[in-house]
Amino acid sequence: MSAAPATEQPTAYVNARLMDPATGRDTPGALLSLNGKIADLGADLFSGGVPDGIPTIDCNGHILAPGLIDMRVHLGEPGEEHKDTIASATAAAAAGGITTLICLPNTNPPIDDVSLIEFMARRAREKGLVKIYPYAAITRDCAGTELAEMGILAEAGAMGFTDGQRALANSLVMRRALSYASTFDLLIMQHPEDPELVKEGVMNEGEVATRLGLSGIPSAAEPIMVARDMRLVEITGARYHAGHISTADAIDIVRRAKARGLPVTCDTAPHYFTLNETAVGNYRTFAKTSPPLRSEEDRLAVIEGLKDGTIDAIASDHTPQDQDSKRLPFAQAECGIAGLETLLPLSLALYHSGEMTLLDVLGKLTANPADLLRLDEGRLAVGAPADLVVIDPDRPWRIDPDSFLSKSKNSPFDGHPVQGGAEKTVVGLRMVFDRTS
Amino acid sequence: MTTGLPELNFPHRHILGIEGMTREEINFLLDLSDSYVAQNRRVDKKSALLRGRTLINVFFENSTRTRTSFELAGKRLGADVINMSVSTSAIKKGETMIDTAMTLNAMGPDVLVVRHPHSGAVQLLAEKVTCSVINAGDGSHEHPTQALLDALTIRRRRGALDGLLVAICGDILHSRVARSNIQLLNIMGARVRLIAPRTLLPAEAGRLGAEIHHDIRKGLEGCDIIMMLRLQTERMHGSFVPSIREYFHFYGLDHEKLSCAKPDALVMHPGPMNRGVEIDSELADDIDRSVISEQVEMGVAVRMACLDTLTRDLPANRSLDEGEPTR
Numbered sequence: 204m205s206a207a208p209a210t211e212q213p214t215a216y217v218n219a220r221l222m223d224p225a226t227g228r229d230t231p232g233a234l235l236s237l238n239g240k241i242a243d244l245g246a247d248l249f250s251g252g253v254p255d256g257i258p259t260i261d262c263n264g265h266i267l268a269p270g271l272i273d274m275r276v277h278l279g280e281p282g283e284e285h286k287d288t289i290a291s292a293t294a295a296a297a298a299g300g301i302t303t304l305i306c307l308p309n310t311n312p313p314i315d316d317v318s319l320i321e322f323m324a325r326r327a328r329e330k331g332l333v334k335i336y337p338y339a340a341i342t343r344d345c346a347g348t349e350l351a352e353m354g355i356l357a358e359a360g361a362m363g364f365t366d367g368q369r370a371l372a373n374s375l376v377m378r379r380a381l382s383y384a385s386t387f388d389l390l391i392m393q394h395p396e397d398p399e400l401v402k403e404g405v406m407n408e409g410e411v412a413t414r415l416g417l418s419g420i421p422s423a424a425e426p427i428m429v430a431r432d433m434r435l436v437e438i439t440g441a442r443y444h445a446g447h448i449s450t451a452d453a454i455d456i457v458r459r460a461k462a463r464g465l466p467v468t469c470d471t472a473p474h475y476f477t478l479n480e481t482a483v484g485n486y487r488t489f490a491k492t493s494p495p496l497r498s499e500e501d502r503l504a505v506i507e508g509l510k511d512g513t514i515d516a517i518a519s520d521h522t523p524q525d526q527d528s529k530r531l532p533f534a535q536a537e538c539g540i541a542g543l544e545t546l547l548p549l550s551l552a553l554y555h556s557g558e559m560t561l562l563d564v565l566g567k568l569t570a571n572p573a574d575l576l577r578l579d580e581g582r583l584a585v586g587a588p589a590d591l592v593v594i595d596p597d598r599p600w601r602i603d604p605d606s607f608l609s610k611s612k613n614s615p616f617d618g619h620p621v622q623g624g625a626e627k628t629v630v631g632l633r634m635v636f637d638r639t640s
Numbered sequence: 641m642t643t644g645l646p647e648l649n650f651p652h653r654h655i656l657g658i659e660g661m662t663r664e665e666i667n668f669l670l671d672l673s674d675s676y677v678a679q680n681r682r683v684d685k686k687s688a689l690l691r692g693r694t695l696i697n698v699f700f701e702n703s704t705r706t707r708t709s710f711e712l713a714g715k716r717l718g719a720d721v722i723n724m725s726v727s728t729s730a731i732k733k734g735e736t737m738i739d740t741a742m743t744l745n746a747m748g749p750d751v752l753v754v755r756h757p758h759s760g761a762v763q764l765l766a767e768k769v770t771c772s773v774i775n776a777g778d779g780s781h782e783h784p785t786q787a788l789l790d791a792l793t794i795r796r797r798r799g800a801l802d803g804l805l806v807a808i809c810g811d812i813l814h815s816r817v818a819r820s821n822i823q824l825l826n827i828m829g830a831r832v833r834l835i836a837p838r839t840l841l842p843a844e845a846g847r848l849g850a851e852i853h854h855d856i857r858k859g860l861e862g863c864d865i866i867m868m869l870r871l872q873t874e875r876m877h878g879s880f881v882p883s884i885r886e887y888f889h890f891y892g893l894d895h896e897k898l899s900c901a902k903p904d905a906l907v908m909h910p911g912p913m914n915r916g917v918e919i920d921s922e923l924a925d926d927i928d929r930s931v932i933s934e935q936v937e938m939g940v941a942v943r944m945a946c947l948d949t950l951t952r953d954l955p956a957n958r959s960l961d962e963g964e965p966t967r
Contacts, residue, residue, distance in 0.1 A: 438843075
């Protein structure tokens with residue numbers, strides 16, 4: 204029996220600063236990928252030069268890291284293709300150094316059925332520049348009442364379960380969801396906000412909201428939900444993740460839960476450690492988010508949570524909104540920030556400000572989300588997918604939403620000065636972004 | 641007449657649950673049941689053992705098969721049998737359960753067979769009457785005659801229960817059949833595994849004397865007996881279980897999943913079955929593996945044995961002065 208001749212597709216990455224948060228590696232060196240997987244890496248690799256015939260990418264001394272994993276992304280597809288499509292969102296992701304994004308299920312129709320998982324997989328294959336893995340809904344229609352078919356959704360490829368931008372508020376349903384999920388060792392991700400306390404609220408409750416005459420969302424809405432969920436995690440043993448955590452009190456609850464050994468994780472988004480409620484300023488709807496931008500104390504607590512490991516990951520919480528959704532009176536405007544292209548530079552600010560090491564910042568964007576989602580991606584290891592990003596951590600620039608590849612330009616960071624970003628992004632065999640070309 | 645049987649070894653006025661029974665008492669009931677299986681297979685199935693005795697089936701919850709089984713058991717022993725479906729009569733008029741029980745008691749029955757939707761209700765009723773009471777199922781608590789008939793079915797097929805590995809699979813949370821069976825199997829020296837999603841398992845289920853499994857294939861490994869439980873319709877659309885499709889995919893017993901158990905493992909179900917929900921239709925009808933019909937047959941014999949046993953102890957005349965218990 205003769206095997207079909209394998210077409211070897213090697214690529215050499217040379218002159219790199221290899222940074223792998225999973226192992227703590229930070230050394231000069233080179234990396235060899237073969238057929239889309241990492242085949243070798245190290246300081247001595249190619250010390251005698253790259254053999255002839257192997258395509259070579261010169262990293263120019265920049266960082267070569269695992270591609271970013273963005274664990275919270277709202278895609279416009281299906282249902283809101285005028286805001287973003289898989290093609291536009293993955294192009295934006297590639298430009299942001301993201302090689303894997305996990306999309307939320309609160310689409311139209313919502314991803315609560317195996318057929319939708321299969322649809323997303325097909326669309327991602329046809330149109331996606333980077334990898335897309337979906338979450339599925341915890342409850343049918345994300346309505347918070349009847350459990351979705353979590354077992355078969357997970358078999359079909361759902362990475363975890365969440366009702367998207369809607370909290371699973373009913374304690375009984377949440378208890379059963381966690382209990383059922385633990386049967387199959389599945390991850391439940393909560394939008395941690397007590398909806399009754401949010402109601403008509405449009406921004407953080409406090410002085411700014413009072414002066415603007417906007418109805419407030421008390422920051423207590425978040426710790427109330429997280430505290431309840433911790434109790435439910437305790438009696439069910441399910442793996443639980445709090446999405447885009449934003450308040451000091453909720454972070455503290457997660458911190459204590461972790462100390463007690465509960466299987467709990469959480470993430471935050473760059474706007475929660477970059478901005479506070481004053482960004483709403485003169486009714487700037489681009490600064491309207493869910494949960495809302497919080498107080499300065501909360502912002503500092505988010506940074507503290509990132510530093511001490513309470514907050515496991517940073518995700519963009521990319522939420523594309525077109526002009527018609529944002530050019531409205533503040534209360535009527537939609538929530539959300541288009542964040543794929545600003546995730547990396549805004550996160551790198553934590554390094555430039557001296558708060559965190561570069562490896563720690565990159566860990567929140569690669570190995571940590573990979574670990575909690577149980578992905579093979581997110582590490583520089585032999586055999587792992589060759590999803591890579593070349594990062595110049597120092598290049599100064601200003602964020603310009605008009606240049607976003609995402610269809611939506613809703614960012615409060617217009618003109619915001621940042622340092623660093625993706626130079627090149629590679630997914631397996633394919634260079635999906637090259638800033639210099 | 642039942643001859644050649646062991647000495648009466650059953651010092652209870654009621655049969656309210658498996659809890660509190662000994663291995664000897666259970667064996668006594670099963671031995672007696674065996675003799676009634678023989679009687680039920682004769683052309684003339686009727687005896688006069690309970691002639692003059694009155695049995696009232698008091699069902700506060702709908703039932704067809706259990707009520708019919710008790711009715712047949714009573715009639716084959718020659719008793720007068722009355723069926724009362726209380727859910728449709730007195731309760732609607734506002735009478736409390738205890739008043740209903742006292743009223744019936746005043747009519748002088750020898751045995752009341754009671755089913756009630758609430759756990760503990762049959763025991764409460766038993767405390768208020770002067771006759772014997774058999775629990776035909778109380779809420780999610782006990783269903784002792786079901787456990788006995790399951791034991792009889794297994795014992796006749798396998799010779800003994802000692803050392804067998806028995807899987808109980810499905811809605812353990814709401815199941816009185818499971819609770820009675822777990823106790824009986826433990827008393828008789830069998831090992832028990834419970835297989836269910838966490839939403840259908842009660843808290844601390846492992847403390848009942850059973851191993852817990854969530855993966856049916858792993859749970860069935862090495863099992864001699866598989867007891868499937870019914871999943872109520874109202875529990876399978878998103879509350880305890882997302883859907884029938886998902887439940888059948890992970891927990892519905894079919895030949896493929898059954899192949900994880902011992903090659904000669906027997907499949908049981910207390911009925912009524914939901915074909916295509918907890919059990920594959922073809923498997924349910926597979927006479928080589930399924931003993932579901934046999935369970936129904938054993939049910940009549942077990943109930944005859946229970947009626948026989950309890951009425952042996954009753955005074956011959958029902959005046960309230962203490963008379964010698966006679967037959």
